[in-house]
Amino acid sequence: QVQLVESGGGLVQAGGSLRLSCAASGRTSSEDAMGWFRQAPGKEREFVAAIDWTFRATYYADSVKGRFTISRDNAKNTVYLQMNSLKSDDTAVYSCGLGARHPRTRATSYDYWGQGTQVTVSS
Numbered sequence: 001q002v003q004l005v006e007s008g009g010g011l012v013q014a015g016g017s018l019r020l021s022c023a024a025s026g027r028t029s030s031e032d033a034m035g036w037f038r039q040a041p042g043k044e045r046e047f048v049a050a051i052d053w054t055f056r057a058t059y060y061a062d063s064v065k066g067r068f069t070i071s072r073d074n075a076k077n078t079v080y081l082q083m084n085s086l087k088s089d090d091t092a093v094y095s096c097g098l099g100a101r102h103p104r105t106r107a108t109s110y111d112y113w114g115q116g117t118q119v120t121v122s123s
Contacts (some may be wrong), residue, residue, distance in 0.1 A: 035048075044093075047105040094117055095116040
């Protein structure tokens with residue numbers, strides 16, 4: 001059974017930075033990707049970024065391009081989301097997912113999810 005544990009959320013001022021981590025344990029596949037999604041109160045869950053486990057291809061939502069960077073450490077089975085120049089619109093619960101299907105930008109492509117971590121950006 002795969003388990004995902006996120007960490008790194010918190011409260012930050014607008015313009016600041018945070019780094020989220022998502023550690024995976026259990027069985028994973030070379031076909032897998034890890035994706036970050038977020039959900040703000042009263043809004044639908046939206047795609048943020050994703051990275052292929054083996055080939056390192058990355059995917060970003062237009063709203064975070066140039067500000068967020070996704071990376072992974074295979075030895076630690078961990079994916080990171082470096083978030084810079086944070087805005088109040090980035091406030092949400094961020095969750096990581098693990099899955100092997102395409103498109104990587106769709107939540108239904110992921111089979112396993114972490115519990116989520118709150119990111120709050122104060123203006």
